[in-house]
Amino acid sequence: MASIKDIAKKAGVSISTVSYALNGSSKVTDETCARILAIAKELNYVPNAAARSLKKKESKIIGAFLPDFSGGFYGDLLQGMKGTLIQKGYDLVVCSGPQSHRLLAEKLFDGALILDHTFSDEQLLNFAELGHRLVVLDRELKHPNINHVLLDNKAGASLAMEYLIDLGHRKIYVVTGPEGSYDSKQRMAAVRQTVERNSDVECIEIPGDFNRTGGERAGKQIAAEFAGPVAVFCLNDEMAIGMYDYLSETDLEMGKDIHIIGFDNIELSEYIRPRLATIDYSKKKWGSLASEQLIKIIEGKPVENERIYVTLVKAESVKPVQSA
Amino acid sequence: MASIKDIAKKAGVSISTVSYALNGSSKVTDETCARILAIAKELNYVPNAAARSLKKKESKIIGAFLPDFSGGFYGDLLQGMKGTLIQKGYDLVVCSGPQSHRLLAEKLFDGALILDHTFSDEQLLNFAELGHRLVVLDRELKHPNINHVLLDNKAGASLAMEYLIDLGHRKIYVVTGPEGSYDSKQRMAAVRQTVERNSDVECIEIPGDFNRTGGERAGKQIAAEFAGPVAVFCLNDEMAIGMYDYLSETDLEMGKDIHIIGFDNIELSEYIRPRLATIDYSKKKWGSLASEQLIKIIEGKPVENERIYVTLVKAESVKPVQSA
DNA sequence: CATTCTGTTTGAATCGTTTCGACACCGGTT
DNA sequence: AACCGGTGTCGAAACGATTCAAACAGAATG
Incomplete structure (x- = not known):
């Protein structure tokens, strides 16, 4: 896989110039920039996620943690999350099960959306204390790095x-x-x-x-x-x-x-x-609100805990009691 | 967040020793090892995923790519995948939508399971050519880095x-x-x-x-x-x-x-x-078979393309035609 | 012609790990 | 006393990117 170094060599410039060009910095001449970009395309260059997040300390990825992948319930929720996150320049990946807790711990994500009883409150507070940004959907937790969005x-x-x-x-x-x-x-x-x-x-x-x-x-x-x-x-x-x-x-x-x-x-x-x-209640809105809150925490903006309103759906499974 | 360096300092040893200890290498004395592990716990040390995958060129994470998160269909499939992957020492994360294609490209995963028409055949072949290991569930693709597991x-x-x-x-x-x-x-x-x-x-x-x-x-x-x-x-x-x-x-x-x-x-x-x-047909088996194949490719073992068998479910939505 | 300025390019350090090769130490052989 | 193999530890390089500060060119100024 081609790296920034290969491009630099082929273009006859330094790796820093390549990096600047790739990131659209105004420092580099239009001409050099164009040449570098052309070579990057030619070499099928794709930045290496690990290297970038190691240096920048951000991945632009948000993790959603659910107890399982079973359908019905989570589809809309995830769609709501996905929508707002994309819009804010983040990507969403979904994780499930206690084995995946490590993904959170290892700083793979810039933040996480949690609706997963396999995390204990202490665990989550601990993560927050270590600098992880979280929004929880299934509990109340008080910590500057945690916010919650709950159903009414x-x-x-x-x-x-x-x-x-x-x-x-x-x-x-x-x-x-x-x-x-x-x-x-x-x-x-x-x-x-x-x-x-x-x-x-x-x-x-x-x-x-x-x-x-x-x-x-x-x-x-x-x-x-x-x-x-x-x-x-x-x-x-x-x-x-x-x-x-x-x-x-x-x-x-x-x-x-x-x-x-x-x-x-x-x-x-x-x-x-x-x-x-x-x-x-709107699962989509729940997801999108939670995502918004998370991004706010990440960007250091002020947040307040939100609530999702609910409505009654009447249907045939409940009928008036027959007066005897 | 504590790093290996902090542990080294506190333990008065070199970072390489810490690394060896943390990875359970037999080279380091039981005594030093114990001391280092204790300090690691104390500092809440968690290895940094980005650094590790940068160096080792593996993440022990598999990505599943689906067109959407909508429920019914994918739940069992993902469960099947998850099960076998965990067993093989890998974690599963689920991605959806074309924006997430970058996650595959950026080498975040050791391999990917694809059931997602938002990828074109050319794209996938291209990824394979660049060294990505794939198992596709929704097409036939011939490449040493790709295998397919298809329904009958x-x-x-x-x-x-x-x-x-x-x-x-x-x-x-x-x-x-x-x-x-x-x-x-x-x-x-x-x-x-x-x-x-x-x-x-x-x-x-x-x-x-x-x-x-x-x-x-x-x-x-x-x-x-x-x-x-x-x-x-x-x-x-x-x-x-x-x-x-x-x-x-x-x-x-x-x-x-x-x-x-x-x-x-x-x-x-x-x-x-x-x-x-x-x-x-068994969606769970489909997922688990696909995962097995993927791990085999990753580990360089021989694979053959597999097929999932199907059965007829008779039910009341179809009745014999009434003879007039 | 020397000087300053602006704009482009570069070298080097850094992020947190892993891992290779070197090295010091020690008991045991010759 | 010189030598050896093994054991435990360490230093340094490397992975692929970002980014600061320094260097450099060329144009414009006095």
């Missing part, structure tokens, strides 16, 4: 609960996220508040995991103790889908015996029948 | 067509992929062969794009010229979904007036109603 989880959970209650439901199962999930905690807090304000509703909490299996397990439990119509608030859509999967094998009918609402409005929710009621 | 498109397309024909369908629309797509070409070749073998079937080709909008457009056309039950082979599931979206707003009934089969068996296909008939 509480509003969403309240909307969902009130929707069920308004339609007359009084026995409501809530399937939670995994232990320690910030989103789950926030949503549960709002759930409990809402329940407290409505003394006649019975709320049964079932521990979940934000995955389909958790929804299936919860569905099994609910089916087992079934004794008349109930409502279920799955703290995310994935679990709601899991519950659908399980219930479709029973003779319990969704939207009649069991009324389900989710959270996230993933793509699948729109296609399953009955269509899943859920809480919606 | 022809078998899949034949299976789909024969399924329709066996069930009595004689008027079959085929919605193609975009101009220039290798997969589309392959599938179409098999379609035409099958049609030739069955002189009584009428086959109407509609140009598509492998996206939902293409399926919608095709659906519109088919609905407009509707004159009795027809079958449709959408060359991928995304377009089939788009067609569902459109047709659900008409009074044409799927699995009765219009019988649809897709290709890819993406997650959504399992959830839409009627369930979409389609061609299935």
